[in-house]
Amino acid sequence: MLKEYRTISEVAGPLMIVRDVENVKYNELGEIELSNGEIRMCRVLEIDGTEAVVQLFDNAAGINLAHSKVRFLGRGIELSVSGDMLGRVFDGMGGPIDGGPAIIAEKRMDINGNPMNPAARNYPSEFIQTGISSIDGLNTLVRGQKLPIFSGSGLPHAELAAQIARQAKVRGSDTNFAVVFAAMGITFEEADFFVQDFKRTGAIDRAVMFINLANDPPIERIATPRMALTAAEYLAFEKEMHVLVILTDITYYAEALREISAARKEVPGRRGYPGYLYTDLATMYERAGRKLGNNGSITLIPILTMPEDDKTHPIPDLTGYITEGQIILSREMYKKGIMPPIDVMPSLSRLKDKGIGKDKTRDDHKNSMNQLFAAYSRGKEAKELAIILGDAALTDVDKLYAKFADEFEMLYINQGFSENRSIDRTLDLGWELLTLLPRSEMKRISDENLEKYYDVFLKRAGENGKA
Numbered sequence: 001m002l003k004e005y006r007t008i009s010e011v012a013g014p015l016m017i018v019r020d021v022e023n024v025k026y027n028e029l030g031e032i033e034l035s036n037g038e039i040r041m042c043r044v045l046e047i048d049g050t051e052a053v054v055q056l057f058d059n060a061a062g063i064n065l066a067h068s069k070v071r072f073l074g075r076g077i078e079l080s081v082s083g084d085m086l087g088r089v090f091d092g093m094g095g096p097i098d099g100g101p102a103i104i105a106e107k108r109m110d111i112n113g114n115p116m117n118p119a120a121r122n123y124p125s126e127f128i129q130t131g132i133s134s135i136d137g138l139n140t141l142v143r144g145q146k147l148p149i150f151s152g153s154g155l156p157h158a159e160l161a162a163q164i165a166r167q168a169k170v171r172g173s174d175t176n177f178a179v180v181f182a183a184m185g186i187t188f189e190e191a192d193f194f195v196q197d198f199k200r201t202g203a204i205d206r207a208v209m210f211i212n213l214a215n216d217p218p219i220e221r222i223a224t225p226r227m228a229l230t231a232a233e234y235l236a237f238e239k240e241m242h243v244l245v246i247l248t249d250i251t252y253y254a255e256a257l258r259e260i261s262a263a264r265k266e267v268p269g270r271r272g273y274p275g276y277l278y279t280d281l282a283t284m285y286e287r288a289g290r291k292l293g294n295n296g297s298i299t300l301i302p303i304l305t306m307p308e309d310d311k312t313h314p315i316p317d318l319t320g321y322i323t324e325g326q327i328i329l330s331r332e333m334y335k336k337g338i339m340p341p342i343d344v345m346p347s348l349s350r351l352k353d354k355g356i357g358k359d360k361t362r363d364d365h366k367n368s369m370n371q372l373f374a375a376y377s378r379g380k381e382a383k384e385l386a387i388i389l390g391d392a393a394l395t396d397v398d399k400l401y402a403k404f405a406d407e408f409e410m411l412y413i414n415q416g417f418s419e420n421r422s423i424d425r426t427l428d429l430g431w432e433l434l435t436l437l438p439r440s441e442m443k444r445i446s447d448e449n450l451e452k453y454y455d456v457f458l459k460r461a462g463e464n465g466k467a
Contacts, residue, residue, distance in 0.1 A: 002071040002072070002073065002074075003022070003071070003072075004033075004069045004070070004071050005018055005019075005020065005021060005069065005070045005071075005072075006066075006068075006069055006070075007019040007020045007021075007070075008063070008065045008068055008070060009065070010065075011060045011063055011065065012263070013060070013263050014055055014056050014059075014060070014217070014218065014219070014259075014260065014263055015045070015053055015054070015055055015056070015263050015264065016032075016042065016053075016054050016055075016056060016060070016063070017051060017052070017053055017054075018051070018052045018054060018070050019050065019051050020050050020051075021047075021050055021051070021052045021072070022050070024044055024047060024052050024072050025044065025047070026044055026045075026046070026047060027043060027044060027076045027077075027112065028043070028044045028072050028073065028074065028075065028076060029041065029042075029043055029044075029072070029073045029075055029076055029077055030042045030043065030044065030054055030070055030071060030072045030073060031070070031071045031073065032056070032063065032068055032069070032070050033068065033069045033070075033071070034062055034063060034064070034067075034068050035064050035067035035068060036062075038062070040056065040057065040058050040063075041056075041057040041058075042054040042055060042056050042057060042070070043055050043057070043076075043077065043219060044072070045260075045264065046264070052072075053264070054070075055219050055260065056217070056219070057093075057217055057219050057220065058217060059217070075110075076110050076111070076112060077093070077110070077111050077112075077223055077226075078108040078109060078110055078111065079094045079108065079109055079111055079227050079230045079231060080094065080102075080103045080104075080105035080107075080108055081103070081105060081106060081107060081108070081109055081230070081231060081234040082103050082104060082105055082106045083106070083235075083239060084103055084104065085103060085208045085231055085234075085235075086178060086205070086206060086207065086208060086235075087204055087205050087206075087207070087208075088100060088103070088208060088209070089195055089204075089209040089211060090208070090209065090210050090211070090227070091210070091211060091212065091216075091220075092184070092210060092211065092212030092216055092220040092221060092223055092224035092227065093220055093223055093224075093227070094210070094227050097211065098195075107234075109230050109233070109234060110230075111223060111226040111227055111229075111230045112226060112283075113226070113229060113230060113233060113287050115286070116286065116287065116289055116291065120291055120292050121289050121290065121291065121292070122144070122289075122290035122291060122292045122294075123144075123290075123354070124142040124143055124144035124145045124289070124290060124297075124299075124324075124351050124354060124355070125142065125143075125144075125354045125355060125360075126142060126143040126144075126170060126355060126360065127140060127141075127142065127143070127170075127171055127355040127356060127360045127361050127423070128141045128142065128143050128168055128169070128170055128171075128242075128244070128299060128355070129167075129168065129169055129170075129171050129422070129423055130163075130164050130167055130168050131163070131167035131168070131419075131420035131421050131422070132160075132163065132164070132167070132340065132342075132415065132421070133412050133413065133415055133421050133426040133429065134340070134342040134344050134347075134412065134413045135164075135327060135342070135349075136361075136421070136423050136426050137365075137368075137369060137372070137412070137423075137426040137427065137429075137430055138344050138347070138352075138369055138372065138373065139325065139327060139344065139347045139348060139349040139352060140349050140351075140352035140355050140356050140361070141168075141299065141301075141349065141355070142299075142349070142351040142352070142354055142355035143170060143242060143290065143297050143299050143355070144288065144289045144290040144297045144298070144299055145288070145299055145300070145324050145325075145349070145351050145355075146285050146288050146299075146300045146302070146322070146323040146324055147299075147300070147301055147323065147324060147325055147326070147327065147349055148250075148301065148302045148303065148304060148316075148319050148320075148323050148325075148326050148327070149161075149301060149302075149303045149304075149326070149327045149328075149329065150304060150306055150311065150316050150319075150326050150327070150328045150329065151303060151304065151305050151306065151329040152305060152306055152309040152329065152331055153305050153307075153309075155305075155329045155331065155334055155341060156329075156334070156339065156340065156341070156417070157248065157249075157303050157305065157329060158190060158193065158194070158248070159339075159340070159417045160303075160329070160340045160417070161181075161194075161246050161248050161301075161303055162193070162194060162197045162198070162417075163340070163417045163418075164244075164246065164301065165179045165181055165198070165203055165207065165244070165246055166197070166198070166201045166202075166203035167420045168244050170242045171360075171361075171423065176240070176241050176242055177206060177241065177242045177243075177244070178206050178207065178208070178235050178241045178242070178243050178244070179203065179206060179207040179208075179243070179244050179245075179246065180207070180208045180210075180228045180229075180231050180232045180235070180243055180244070180245045180246070181194065181198075181207055181208070181209045181210070181228070181245075181246050182209075182210040182211075182212075182224050182225050182227070182228035182245070182246070182247050182248070183209075183210070183211050183212065183224075183248050183249075184212045184221050184224050184225065184247070184248070184249060184250075184252045184253050184256075185212060185213075185214050185221055185249060185252025185253070185255070185256070186211070186212070186213060186214060186248075186249070186252075187213070187214055188213060191211045191213060194209070194211070195209065195211070208228075208231050208235075210224050210227050210228045210231075212224040214252075218256035218257075218259050218260055219256075219260070221252060221253055221256040222253065222256055222257060222260070224253075225247050225250075225253060225284055226284065228245055228247065229245060229284060229287045229288075229298070232245045232287075232298045233287065233298065235296070236294075236296035236297055236298045237291060237294055237296050238296075239296065240294060240295040240296040241296055242296065242297050242299070243296065243297065243298050243299070244299045244301065245288065245298055245299065245300045245301070246301045246302075246303065247284075247300070247301070247302045247303065248302075248303035248304075249303055249304055249305055250281075250302045250303065250304035250315060250319065251304045251305045251306075251307070251315055254273060254277060254281075254314075254315045257273070257274060257277065257280060258272055258273050258274065261273070261274035269314075270314045271313070271314055273314050273315075277314060277315075277318060278318045278321070278322075281318055281319060281322060282322050284302075285300060285302065285319075285322045285323060286322070287300075288300035300323075302319065302323070304316060304319060309331060311328075324349065324350040324351050325347070325348040325349040325350045325351070325352075326347060326348060327342060327347045327349075328342070328343045328346050328347045329341050329342060329343065330342070330343035333409070333413070336409070337414075338409055338410070338413055338414040339414060339415075339416050339417060340413075340415075340417065342413060344373070344376070344413065345373075345376070345377065345380075352369075353366070356369070361423050361427070362423070362424065362427055363449070364427060364431075364445075364449045364452070364453050365423075365427060367444060367445040367446055367449045368427060368430045368431060368434065368445065368449070368453070369430075370444040370445075371434060371442060371443075371444040371445050372408070372412075372430050372433070372434070374443075374444055375401060375404050375405075375408075375434065375437060375441070376404070376405055376408050378401045379401040379402050379403075379404045379405025379406075379408070380405050381401075382394055382398040382399070382401045382402040382405070383402045383405055383406075385398070386402060397438070397441070400436060400437055400438070401437070403436060404433065404436045404437055407433055407436060408433055411429065411432075411433065412429055412430065412433060428457070431453050431454060431457040432457055432461065434454060434457075435454065435457050435458045435461045439454065439455075439458075442454060
């Protein structure tokens with residue numbers, strides 16, 4: 001029998017103080033029973049002697065201090081997990097919202113998870129194909145990696161997230177792959193877009209979705225990504241599946257954290273965010289990875305919008321310290337009509353070298369990737385020089401590079417949100433573009449690959465009248 005407390009002393013916004021409590025723990029779940037019998041949920045935020053500060057999951061309206069009772073449940077927030085989760089849509093607290101029945105749990109798991117022992121981690125080394133050339137070809141995603149997408153307000157990160165969710169796969173393994181998708185602080189229209197897109201394309205069959213709306217309480221927004229990661233840990237490490245977790249939008253999550261921190265009157269850090277923002281983000285991001293002796297894995301793509309497109313803002317700044325690179329969406333590319341508007345030059349996947357090459361993608365991947373980066377960089381420099389000094393200042397080779405940069409953006413990066421390119425198609429497209437440049441400029445490619453690929457594609461271009 002759970003002990004009931006009638007010692008609520010204060011309610012301030014989303015927080016409530018309960019006095020004279022015994023054996024209550026941090027993060028413990030509680031129930032508030034109102035005088036009319038209504039039950040509301042809360043969670044312990046702080047313990048000071050016999051006084052507990054709890055956070056309400058709903059608003060405080062209707063809570064009568066004298067006639068309401070509080071019971072602490074002796075456990076934290078848990079998620080009921082089962083293989084039947086695939087194909088289902090849940091709210092931010094793990095309740096089904098797709099009209100289907102409640103999940104019959106194989107087990108209940110604490111959403112805070114357990115830290116993965118660094119010594120038990122297996123190094124990420126397997127290629128994940130997203131079907132997006134600017135990621136697969138140049139900033140390759142590797143199974144077990146944490147690769148965030150940095151976006152800006154108004155940029156199509158939602159469309160990119162949906163595209164990755166429906167197209168991503170471990171090459172040569174279609175049957176054991178799952179996507180866990182969590183959306184935080186989004187509007188009803190955005191939620192409907194994600195759900196309908198998943199259903200329309202059939203991606204829902206291998207996905208678990210968690211949807212937290214903008215009008216849901218902050219405590220739910222903080223729980224949502226942890227619900228998703230808990231579901232992913234179950235599928236990855238108990239069902240041994242390859243799980244891709246997409247979290248959008250981390251900025252809304254951090255703002256909910258800031259709101260709760262302000263309500264607790266904590267000393268604010270940079271831009272009002274709590275000083276423990278780095279630690280809090282790390283407790284989520286570091287749940288991704290691979291374990292020795294287990295075939296499953298969690299690959300994480302957190303998506304965040306940078307306020308005022310500022311990469312030095314605390315949220316992208318701290319995220320960059322924890323994760324292994326970043327994919328950056330460009331407002332300039334977006335204005336040009338290039339979709340997805342990925343800016344490949346400042347984007348980076350620190351583990352891309354581990355997931356490419358023979359038996360993973362193709363033997364020419366590293367050579368062609370390096371040459372494409374170099375050629376695109378020089379092409380952009382040539383275009384900038386032409387703007388300042390005019391086309392007459394460019395050499396014939398510079399003009400070729402400027403043409404290459406334009407073609408690269410329009411053909412390689414600009415593929416839309418519906419085209420799903422295989423890695424072979426992406427690599428072939430790179431070679432087709434490189435034939436715009438003289439063979440003497442191929443300084444980052446081995447003679448073997450020049451003969452095997454460059455010469456073949458140059459001959460093909462000549463036969464098609466493009467050389």
